[in-house]
Amino acid sequence: MGRRRGIMSDRLKEELAKELGFYDTVQREGWGGITTRDAGNMVKRAIEIAERNLQNGQ
Secondary structure (H helix, E strand, O other), X not given: OOOOOOOOOHHHHHHHHHHXXXXXXXXXXXXXXXXXXXXXXXXXXXXXXXXXXXXOOO
8 A cells, every 4th residue: 555645745844843843853863753742733733824824715
C-alpha cells in the first residue's frame, strides 16, 4: 500500500513548525523527530487558520 500524499504543503508545515517553536527539531531529525503533541498542535493551528480564512471569505 502506497503512502498518501499530505494535505498540508511543505511550506505551510515549515511555517507552522517555526511559529510553534520546533522547526529546529525538524531540521535536525526530520518530521519523524517531532513529538505527537507537536504534530497535534500543528494540525490544530492549521485548522484554526483554515477556519479563519473561511470566515473571512478567502
